[in-house]
Amino acid sequence: ARSRPISPNLAHASTAAASANAAFRVAAGHAGLCGCSACACRSGGGGGGGGDGGAQEVKEDDHHSSIVRGRQAGEWWSRAAAEGKAAVEGKLRIGGQRHFYLETNTALALPVEGGGLSITCANQNPTRTQTAVAGALGLPLATVDVRVRRIGGAYGGKLNAHLPTAIAAAVAAAKHGRPVRLHNDRSDDMASTGGRPPMDGSFRLAVDQGGVVSSIELTAAFDSGVVDGGAGDLTMGVCWADNAYRADDFAVHGSFYNSGVVGSTACRAPGVVQTIPLHELAMEVAAEAVGLPADAVREANLYATGDAALCGVTVGENGFNWNLPAMWQSAKARWEVAARREQVEAFNRSNRWRKRGLRMVPVKYGIEDNGGAYKEGCSLGVLADGSVRLAHGGCELGQGIHTKAAQAAAFALGCPLGGVSVSDTSSLATPGSADTGGSATSECVVKAVLDAAETLNARLLPFRPAAGGAGEGAWEATVKAATDAGVSLAASGWFGGAAPEGVPKFDYATSGVA
Numbered sequence: 001a002r003s004r005p006i007s008p009n010l011a012h013a014s015t016a017a018a019s020a021n022a023a024f025r026v027a028a029g030h031a032g033l034c035g036c037s038a039c040a041c042r043s044g045g046g047g048g049g050g051g052d053g054g055a056q057e058v059k060e061d062d063h064h065s066s067i068v069r070g071r072q073a074g075e076w077w078s079r080a081a082a083e084g085k086a087a088v089e090g091k092l093r094i095g096g097q098r099h100f101y102l103e104t105n106t107a108l109a110l111p112v113e114g115g116g117l118s119i120t121c122a123n124q125n126p127t128r129t130q131t132a133v134a135g136a137l138g139l140p141l142a143t144v145d146v147r148v149r150r151i152g153g154a155y156g157g158k159l160n161a162h163l164p165t166a167i168a169a170a171v172a173a174a175k176h177g178r179p180v181r182l183h184n185d186r187s188d189d190m191a192s193t194g195g196r197p198p199m200d201g202s203f204r205l206a207v208d209q210g211g212v213v214s215s216i217e218l219t220a221a222f223d224s225g226v227v228d229g230g231a232g233d234l235t236m237g238v239c240w241a242d243n244a245y246r247a248d249d250f251a252v253h254g255s256f257y258n259s260g261v262v263g264s265t266a267c268r269a270p271g272v273v274q275t276i277p278l279h280e281l282a283m284e285v286a287a288e289a290v291g292l293p294a295d296a297v298r299e300a301n302l303y304a305t306g307d308a309a310l311c312g313v314t315v316g317e318n319g320f321n322w323n324l325p326a327m328w329q330s331a332k333a334r335w336e337v338a339a340r341r342e343q344v345e346a347f348n349r350s351n352r353w354r355k356r357g358l359r360m361v362p363v364k365y366g367i368e369d370n371g372g373a374y375k376e377g378c379s380l381g382v383l384a385d386g387s388v389r390l391a392h393g394g395c396e397l398g399q400g401i402h403t404k405a406a407q408a409a410a411f412a413l414g415c416p417l418g419g420v421s422v423s424d425t426s427s428l429a430t431p432g433s434a435d436t437g438g439s440a441t442s443e444c445v446v447k448a449v450l451d452a453a454e455t456l457n458a459r460l461l462p463f464r465p466a467a468g469g470a471g472e473g474a475w476e477a478t479v480k481a482a483t484d485a486g487v488s489l490a491a492s493g494w495f496g497g498a499a500p501e502g503v504p505k506f507d508y509a510t511s512g513v514a
Contacts, residue, residue, distance in 0.1 A: 057069070063228075063234075063255055063256055063257070064234075064253070064254065064255045065234050065235045065238045065253075065254045065255075066238065066251075066252070066253045066254070067238055067239070067250075067251070067252050067310060067311075068250075068251045069249065069250045069251070070215070070247075070248050070249035070250060070251075071248075071249045072251070073204065073215070073249070076206055076214070076215040076249050077204060077206065077215075077217075080206040080215075083206070083208075084208065084209070085206040085207060085208050085214065086206070086207050086208075086209075086286075086289040086290055087205070087206050088204070088207070088285050088286060088289045089202065089203060089204035089205075090202065090203055090204075090281060090282065090285050091200075091201065091202045092199075092201045092202070092203075092277065092278050093198070093199070093200050093201070094199045094274050094277065094278075095198050096195055096196050096197055096198040096223070096264070097195050097196035097267055097273075098190060098195040098196075099153075099156075099157035099190075099193065099265070099267060100190075101151075101152060101153025101154055101157055101158075102152040102153045103122055103151065103152025103153055104183065104184040104186055104189035105122060105158065105161065105162045105165040105183075105184045105189055105193065106121070106122050106165065106181075106182065106183040106184065107120070107121040107162070107165050107166040107168075107169040107170075107181070107182050108120045108121070108169065108179065108180075108181045109170045109173035109174075109181075110173065110179050111173050111174065111177050111178065111179070114143060115139070115143065116139065116142075116143030116144060116145070117133065117137075117139070117143070117144050117145070117170055117173060117174060118145045118147065119133060119144070119145070119146045119147065119166060119170055120147050120148065120149075121146055121148060121162060121165075121166045121169075122148065122151045122152065122154070122158055122162060123146070123148060123151070123158050123159075123162045123166065123395065124151070124154050124156075124158045124159045124395050124397070124435055124436045124437055125395070125433075125435045125436065126146035126148060126393075126395070126425055126426065126433070127146075127393075127427050127431065127432060127434070128159075128160075128163075128435070129146040129162070129163065129166050129427070130144045130145070130427040132163050132167060133146070133166060133167055133170045136167045136170065136171060137171065141427075142428070144170075144427070145427055145428045146166075146427040147424045147425065147426045148395050148396075148424065148425050149396065149424045149425070150395075150396040150397075150398075151395060151396065151397050151398075153397070153398070154395075154397050154436075155266075155267060155268040155397070156265060156266030156267045156268060156437060157193060157195070157265055157266075157267065159266050159435060159437060160265060160266075161192075161193040161194065161265045164192070165182050165184060168182060169181065191262065192262060193262070193265060194225055194261075194262045194263045194264045194265045195264060195265060195267050196233070196264065196267035196268075196273065196274075197222040197224055197225070197233055197256070197264035198222070198223045199220050199221065199222050199223075199233075199237075199274040199275075199278075200220070200221045200223075201218065201219060201220045201221075201275070201278040202218075202219045203216065203217065203218050203219070203278060203279070203281070203282040204216070204217050205217070205282055205285075205286055206249075207286040207289060207290055207297070209290050210290075211286070211287065211290055211296055211297040211300040211301070212300050212301060213245070213247055213282075213283070213286055213297070213301050214247060214248050214249065215248065215249035216247045216249070216250055216251070216279075216282060217250075217251040217252070217253075218241050218251070218252045218253070218275060218278055218279060218282070219252075219253045219254075220234075220237055220238075220241075220252075220253070220254045220255075220271075220274060220275050220278060221254075221255050221256065221257060222234055222237070222254070222255070222257075222264070222271070222274070223256070223257060223259055223264070224256040224257065224259075224264050225258065225259060225260075225261045225262050225263035225264050226258060226259075226260065226261070226263050227258075227263030227264075228256070228258075228263075232266050232270045232271065233256070233264070233266070233270040233271030233274070234254045234255065234271060235254070235271070236269070236270050236271040236272055237254050237270070237271025237272060237274055237275040238252050238253075238271070238275070239310065239311050239366070240269075240271070240272040240275065240276065240365065240366060241272075241275040241276070241279055241310070242309060242310040242364075243279050243280070243362070243363065243364055244302055244303055244324055244362040244363065244364040244511065245279065245283070245298075245301040245302065245303065246301060246302075246303050246304070246307050246309075247301070250310060252310075254271070254275075266437070269365070272365070276363065283301070293341075294359060295337070295359065295360045298360065298362060299328060299360075302324065302325050302328065302362065303315045303322065303324070303325075303364075304316075304325065305317070305322055309366075309506075311366065311505060311506060312505045313366075313505055313506050319507060319508060320506065320507070320508055320509065321508050321509065321511075322509070322511075323511070324364065324511040324512075324513065327511070327512065327513045328360070328362060328513050331360065331513045332360070337358070337360060340358055341358050344356045344357065344358050360513060360514070361514050362511070362512070362513050363511060363512050363513075363514070364509045364510075364511045365439070365509060365510045365511070366506030366508075367438075367439060367440050367506060367507060367508055367509060367510065368438075368440070368505065368506050368507055369440040369443060369444055369507055373434075373438070373440075374434055374438075374440055374441060374444040374495065374496065375432060375433060375434045375444075375494075375495070375496030375497075376392065376393045376394060376430070376433050376434065376441065376444045376445045376447070376448045376494075376495050376496065377392065377430035377431065377432060377433050377448055377492065377493065377494050377495075378390065378391065378393070378405070378430060378445065378448035378449045378452045378493035378494070379391040379392075379429055379430060379452070379490075379491075379492050379493075380409060380449065380452035380453060380456060380490070380491050380493065381489060382456060382489035382490075383489075384479065384480070384483045385476065385479075386415065386416075386419060386475050386476040386479045386480075387419045387420075387421065388409055388410075388413065388415055388419055388420045388421065389421055389423060390405055390406060390409050390420055390421065390422050390423065390449065391422070391425070391429040391430055392405050392422070392425065392433075392445045392449065393425065393430035393432075393433020393434070393445065393448070394425065394433070394436045394442065394444075394445040395425055395436035395441075396425070397436060399442060400442070401441065401442045401445060402422040404442050404445070404446055405422060405442075405445050405446060405449050406420040408446040408449040408450060408453075409449050409453060412449070412450050412453035412454070412457070413453050413456060413457065413460075413475075415475045416475065432496075439510070444495045444496075445495075447493075447495040448493040448494055448495040449493055450493070451493030451494060451495065452491045452492055452493030453491075453493070454493075455492075455493070456489060456491050459482065459487050459488065459489065459491075460478055460479075460482055460487075460489075463478045463481040463482045463487075464478050465477070465478070
């Protein structure tokens with residue numbers, strides 16, 4: 001039903017919603033196709049070489065994203081049989097997934113002196129929320145403070161979908177000059193916020209008798225509903241689609257389409273959760289085609305150190321860690337996979353209706369924290385008694401970002417951890433900070449904290465005790481001496497820079513074997 005042409009009324013709603021969303025993206029200054037600076041989804045540019053050092057072609061527009069490396073699919077597909085390879089294809093449809101965070105979208109808007117607003121709101125980006133509220137009311141950004149202490153679950157559901165709640169509360173508070181609080185009912189929240197978009201995927205590949213997949217093409221189409229929220233899934237789905245596997249000829253094409261359903265939103269590893277299973281299904285079908293165990297085919301196609309990955313990095317070099325092949329071998333031995341497989345096969349021969357299965361599966365998830373995708377600020381102040389007050393631009397979603405920031409400050413300054421207090425995240429305290437998302441915000445906030453601590457350490461250095469004299473009370477004595485001398489013990493820190501051109505170029509990867 002989702003793929004049928006939508007009715008004129010729904011088409012009108014889709015156009016209006018898409019236009020409003022496009023206007024919001026421009027106003028909020030979003031960095032890329034998905035409107036999310038954290039995802040590093042950027043148009044244009046080129047990637048790195050292929051597995052054989054060949055050229056890589058990158059194409060993107062508002063509704064499509066594509067990477068082609070090596071030969072075009074039509075060329076290797078028609079030549080597979082002549083090259084002694086099996087040519088196989090298949091399809092996969094993955095349904096959508098709804099957020100079920102414990103805290104529904106909520107906002108408290110308080111009018112403040114001078115015609116401004118203070119908004120406490122469950123969100124993953126106070127800067128974006130500040131920009132949207134200020135735009136709705138025609139206020140300067142400096143008069144809108146968006147604050148958050150912690151969020152009762154998010155995983156992408158509060159990157160954009162919280163904005164109607166925040167803006168409605170803000171408009172009402174500005175109009176009536178009194179506090180306004182909105183807290184969505186669960187059914188209304190789920191009906192209005194969308195979730196992970198469904199995906200229709202297909203693949204075709206060429207595999208030799210040894211299980212090596214030399215050529216593969218993946219195609220994925222995402223149902224974005226009435227807005228363009230599927231763009232983040234689109235670009236991330238394309239750039240992460242290789243998972244842990246190389247191929248001489250690799251093509252991945254993504255697109256999203258609109259339909260008459262509630263607009264989709266980012267949902268934990270958007271797009272990646274759909275395209276990696278598509279690639280894994282392709283590996284299963286390749287194994288069946290050549291009569292080999294699926295684990296053996298996966299192992300034969302793992303990236304090796306020195307291979308050029310899909311998005312312009314060389315695996316195992318220049319800081320891009322690659323220990324997955326070693327983990328794979330260790331896991332096979334420690335888990336006694338060969339013996340367990342024999343047990344599974346014996347069980348299946350003896351049982352007609354009950355069956356067991358065993359698979360090993362790798363995963364690679366690229367992380368980009370080069371400062372183009374993430375921009376995070378920090379404010380660090382040391383008070384006269386030695387206690388430390390810290391503010392940063394990240395949002396606490398349950399990942400412990402406040403604790404990590406406090407630990408970094410205590411480590412860098414050499415002060416007691418118990419003396420470090422972390423303020424609420426505020427769009428005015430650390431202006432310009434980016435989304436919290438993409439699994440890298442905590443470490444980028446820590447880098448901002450270390451930047452501020454470096455400034456403070458330089459100011460404190462003349463007052464620190466000589467080597468060997470840093471015992472109990474030394475920190476407090478150092479702070480007192482600096483304070484008495486009139487030294488400023490407040491500093492700001494920053495992590496960020498200009499976004500690089502082209503597709504994301506990952507700095508490292510998290511990886512594992514199951």
